[in-house]
Structures are given as C-alpha cells and as structure tokens.
Amino acid sequence: MLFQYLYPENHSFENLNQYLVQFVNSLAATNSRSRFVLNNYFHADFVDILNESPKLKGKFENFFNSFKTLGDDEKTRFIELLNNVQEFNQVFSDTTIDLDDCKTESINNLIGNDSFKQLADFLFTCVKYDRWNIKGHYQLIYEALDHKVCPFCGIHTLHKTFREDYDHLAPKALYPLVSIHPKNLAPMCHDCNSKNKGAKDVLYTDQGNRRTFVYPYSNHITVTLDFSNSVIPQTDINNQEGNWEILFDPANDETETWDEIFNIKTRYLTDFLIPNYETWINDFVLDCVEENIDLNDSDLIKEQLSLFGRRFNRKWYEQANLIKGPLFDFLANCENDLFFNSITTIYNRRVGAA
Known part of the structure; x- marks a missing residue:
C-alpha cells in the first residue's frame, strides 16, 4: 500500500489452499452415485488431517454431496471459477476482470446451497493451527520490512512479539473462493482491519463498479x-x-x-x-x-x-x-x-x- 510487503513464496501456509484446489478439481468426474472416499479425492497428507478433524471432514462431505448432484455444466463452471482466481493478485490491478460470479450469492446459486461457503469459513478457522505455521509466515513478512509499521495507514506499529491480524483483502464474506488464499491475506494493524476496513469490498464500489485497489505484495501508493x-x-x-x-x-x-x-x-x-x-x-x-x-x-x-x-x-x-x-x-x-x-x-x- 504505502510500501510493499515481500510475499513469502512456497511457504507451508499455502498448502491448505492447494489441498482445497486439488480436491475440487478431482470432483469433475463425480456423479450422484459417487461416494465420499477420502483417498479418492484428497492428497494423502491431507487425508491424515481430515481423519483428525471430524468437523472439517463433515464440511467437505456436505459440499461433496451437493456438488456431485450438479449438472456437468455447473460442475465445470465452478471448477473454472476456482482455478481462475488462483492468481488472485491480478484482479487488484485489472479492473476488466469481472468477479460477480465469484461472489457468495452467485456461488450459492451455482451449488444450490451454502455448503461451499460453510466449508470455506471453517477452513479459515484452521489457518491458526500450528501445522500451517502462520506465525512463521508473518515473521518472514515482518523481517523483510524496512519500516515496522502498518503499510495501510503508515502509522501504527506492527509488532514482532505477536502476529498481527491477517486481513482478507477481498473479504471472505463476499468472496468464499479465496477465503484461505494466501495471496488474499495480508497482515494489517487492528485499526485498519477491524475498526475501518471491516468487510468493505475493495474491488467494487457501492454502485457496483470495479475499482483498482493497490495490492500490497506488488505495488504501493506514492502520495x-x-x-x-x-x-x-x-x-x-x-x-x-x-x-x-x-x-x-x-x-x-x-x-x-x-x-x-x-x-x-x-x-x-x-x-x-x-x-x-x-x-x-x-x-x-x-x-x-x-x-x-x-x-x-x-x-x-x-x-x-x-x-x-x-x-x-x-x-x-x-x-x-x-x-x-x-x-x-x-x-x-x-x-x-x-x-x-x-x-x-x-x-x-x-x-x-x-
């Protein structure tokens, strides 16, 4: 924003999103008779995690049961939408990219219910688990900073002794496909995150027009x-x-x-x-x-x-x-x-x- 973050490439924090993308892509050939067998649809490492978390497993299964009954066109469309937003950093500068189909209402209509939204929300609660090492992810960002202040306001200190809030740049309430996407998450001071930005849509105005939002991992404002x-x-x-x-x-x-x-x-x-x-x-x-x-x-x-x-x-x-x-x-x-x-x-x- 006022200055850039260095994005921590190939960090374990990215794995959770990658497991989700792999899972969704593996569903292309499902039909109404398909059974939810973990080894058929998940990376082997993630199977162990699911077996340790019945609630998370249940969220995946609920979505699976909704997805498998969709028509081929709907399945293909959902998979395309998820794959297309993987380079999510591009949407912040390119206002020609239409994201209406990626919003919660459109996703719920496509699936027929909110099972994916519930899955995405629950997955974000898992981000804090030690296995994803979000603390280490934050430390890499912090250590690379020349200025130890929030780049979104330029004033409030970013702390080394504890991890700052991770904000969804495009809010997860509106964009469930990138709820756990690392390129949609950035540390931010509490005043910027909770007290001011909140769930505001950085990509669309209140009138529904696309707008440019300066992406903190690659661009900054000179002002x-x-x-x-x-x-x-x-x-x-x-x-x-x-x-x-x-x-x-x-x-x-x-x-x-x-x-x-x-x-x-x-x-x-x-x-x-x-x-x-x-x-x-x-x-x-x-x-x-x-x-x-x-x-x-x-x-x-x-x-x-x-x-x-x-x-x-x-x-x-x-x-x-x-x-x-x-x-x-x-x-x-x-x-x-x-x-x-x-x-x-x-x-x-x-x-x-x-």
Missing part, C-alpha cells in the same frame, strides 16, 4: 498530504477553532479508494492532527528555545518550520511523521502573520518562564 485548504486555529476571527482539511497529492482513483476503505483522512485528522497540533507546535518552540533560536522574526520562524518539516519527511514512518512533515511544510509557507505572531508569543512565554 503526500496537502493542507493548503486548511484554516489554522486562532487565525480566523470567524472560526477560532480553525478547520483542518487534507487533500491527497496525487488525487486519483487509487488514493480515493485508499481513503474510502481505510477512512484515512478522518483518522489522520481526528486521531492525530487535531488532538496533537498544539503539542507539536509547543514542542517545536521548545526545541528552538533549547537551540537558542530567536523566534521573534517571521522569516526565521519559516526557516525553522521548513527545517522541521524536512526532518520529519526524512523519517516518514516514525511518530506520525507522514502527517507532521507535510503539515510543517504547509505552516512554513502559509504566509499567515497571525500564525507567525502566535509562534512568537509562545516563544516569548517560554523564554520568560525559563
């Missing part, structure tokens, strides 16, 4: 924040509280989707800028006091604000600097005398208190 439409607090007699507004540069489909899915602008303003603005300004003044920089001159204030902006921009993913860097750049160039006078007032109070 900066623009505060040029903002009203700085205490600088407008008709609006003493000010009004902060964030624009994206560039403003395009990718950044619009990013904002809509993760509620970026609102979170950046509500959780970080608005509650911390006065602290950031006071810290700026205090640092200048400690460095014996006289802030009684607006040109010098601009110079120092610009210097702080460059410092924040150099360490983009530390302490909300991706907000603070563009913010201080904006303040340095705002040409707002009331704002610069307020900096001088804070400075002189600090110096007087010292």
Whole structure:
C-alpha cells in the first residue's frame, strides 16, 4: 500500500489452499452415485488431517454431496471459477476482470446451497493451527520490512512479539473462493482491519463498479498530504477553532479508494492532527528555545518550520511523521502573520518562564 510487503513464496501456509484446489478439481468426474472416499479425492497428507478433524471432514462431505448432484455444466463452471482466481493478485490491478460470479450469492446459486461457503469459513478457522505455521509466515513478512509499521495507514506499529491480524483483502464474506488464499491475506494493524476496513469490498464500489485497489505484495501508493485548504486555529476571527482539511497529492482513483476503505483522512485528522497540533507546535518552540533560536522574526520562524518539516519527511514512518512533515511544510509557507505572531508569543512565554 504505502510500501510493499515481500510475499513469502512456497511457504507451508499455502498448502491448505492447494489441498482445497486439488480436491475440487478431482470432483469433475463425480456423479450422484459417487461416494465420499477420502483417498479418492484428497492428497494423502491431507487425508491424515481430515481423519483428525471430524468437523472439517463433515464440511467437505456436505459440499461433496451437493456438488456431485450438479449438472456437468455447473460442475465445470465452478471448477473454472476456482482455478481462475488462483492468481488472485491480478484482479487488484485489472479492473476488466469481472468477479460477480465469484461472489457468495452467485456461488450459492451455482451449488444450490451454502455448503461451499460453510466449508470455506471453517477452513479459515484452521489457518491458526500450528501445522500451517502462520506465525512463521508473518515473521518472514515482518523481517523483510524496512519500516515496522502498518503499510495501510503508515502509522501504527506492527509488532514482532505477536502476529498481527491477517486481513482478507477481498473479504471472505463476499468472496468464499479465496477465503484461505494466501495471496488474499495480508497482515494489517487492528485499526485498519477491524475498526475501518471491516468487510468493505475493495474491488467494487457501492454502485457496483470495479475499482483498482493497490495490492500490497506488488505495488504501493506514492502520495503526500496537502493542507493548503486548511484554516489554522486562532487565525480566523470567524472560526477560532480553525478547520483542518487534507487533500491527497496525487488525487486519483487509487488514493480515493485508499481513503474510502481505510477512512484515512478522518483518522489522520481526528486521531492525530487535531488532538496533537498544539503539542507539536509547543514542542517545536521548545526545541528552538533549547537551540537558542530567536523566534521573534517571521522569516526565521519559516526557516525553522521548513527545517522541521524536512526532518520529519526524512523519517516518514516514525511518530506520525507522514502527517507532521507535510503539515510543517504547509505552516512554513502559509504566509499567515497571525500564525507567525502566535509562534512568537509562545516563544516569548517560554523564554520568560525559563
């Protein structure tokens, strides 16, 4: 997203999805009289797993009994749909790919019930089992990161001591065929995953139009924040509280989707800028006091604000600097005398208190 994950190729985490795909492909020749014999339809290694898990075995059998009664065209269509989404990373950038037939309602209609959806949901609960080593999968992703923060917001820390949530990029409630597909799963901070993205469809708008979603294992967004439409607090007699507004540069489909899915602008303003603005300004003044920089001159204030902006921009993913860097750049160039006078007032109070 803001930066890329390295996808852990050929990890054991992929095996569960591969076993499912093999199973479905083996069903092409079934008919209404076919019996659910594990060795006929499953990889030998997975047979042992099923024998240890009666509930999982039961979910497979329920789907098997529904699938075997389908007509040949329906069987072929379902198998095609599952095989076609195996390179699922492609659908995020190619908006010509129609995924309506892959959605839950279409799959349920094709099968005649929700037996595959129930199987897919139960399979995802199995992902946490030690045999799939999802912890090791996460560690490979984490260790390869230059920045140990969530790439979807760029702010919240990703932890090494425990595994972060694995988000379904295309939600499993809507796309059961990729419920356990590793290329549809990515670590994400709790705020991005549970509190904001949730079950939003990243591939279709609410109006049903396909859209581009930047795929975190192969692409990223290059974006900066623009505060040029903002009203700085205490600088407008008709609006003493000010009004902060964030624009994206560039403003395009990718950044619009990013904002809509993760509620970026609102979170950046509500959780970080608005509650911390006065602290950031006071810290700026205090640092200048400690460095014996006289802030009684607006040109010098601009110079120092610009210097702080460059410092924040150099360490983009530390302490909300991706907000603070563009913010201080904006303040340095705002040409707002009331704002610069307020900096001088804070400075002189600090110096007087010292």
